[in-house]
Amino acid sequence: MGQDLEKILVTEEQIKARQREMAAEIDATYAGKDLLLVGVLKGAVMVMADLARELHNPCGMDWMAVSSYGAGTTSSGVVRIIKDLDCDIKDRNVLIVEDVIDSGLTLSWLVGNLKSRGPASVEICTMVRKPLAFDVELDISCVGFDLPNEFIVGYGLDYAEHYRNLPFIGTLAPHVYQG
Template sequence: MKKMQDDILKVLLSEEEILAKVQEIGRQITEDYQDKNLLMVSVLKGSVVFMADLMRSVDCHARIDFMSVSSYGSGTKTSGVVKIIKDLDLNLEGYDLLLVEDILDSGKTLYYLREILKERNPASIRIATLLNKPARREADIAPDYSCFEVPDEFVVGYGLDFAEKYRNLPYIGVLKPEVYEK
């Protein structure tokens, strides 16, 4: 029987490396938001694992909410069209918004999202991303908090997927090209 791990070319970031860095970023967010009105927004589905670990590493009052957007479908490249599937439940006015994303790749999705959310009058908007892939950036956007910069390879695991698979891997791995080039 074929296992998920058989589709992984190499492990890029171990479970231990990820946890240590997420805790470090959590401490920085704690310091930066100590006297603020923090609202952490997970951009579903990819960031849910990162969000769960990150929010447990933040030691100040924070609310959470979730938003679901789509720009990829089941392919490997962004379509450039962003669609809101699930909007926020909370009114953003007065909140210090921290968008929590799994990977900042082309930046099109987050750029679009940030522009829409600015119109809702939050006190501030910052971005925390697990992975930053600047080699593929097409939009004028950068993370305020980033755990790791990754090369231009197709990565999965720890919430990141290919065609809704591999999210449950406890590490970040590089997917074998023959898996996504079929």
């Protein structure tokens, strides 16, 4: 994979250190509360697994998969649930865990959907935020890193279902995606 990568933006060590800090913030915020982590598949798998291991307070975990893309590469504007939660979130504190927030459109829809189910709260935690790509206003309670609006891979983020397993976040060399 070495020749496929252009540069490393966030090292494995930086990710681990920030995960510990984020977990401490979450532990303080939700101390004594019923917390449910909701990971957004597939990208959030790495983030949520590592974050959950750093938490000291008990929490539940569940997963959702949503899509706003049709057969093409641009958003269809219609969000659909591919995999819904397995548990009821009524009166629970829900923390959505994301790998990256780009435009925020799908996540904004997801927050509204989850709030309609009667939870005590719905907050967002993300490893990467791209503030320059935002199309909507989102209140994000916990952010790992703010990165430029570049196409990134690693630590759950993929290109054509590859590179998710990299322990760092980086950019691809142009020859990979320009074909």
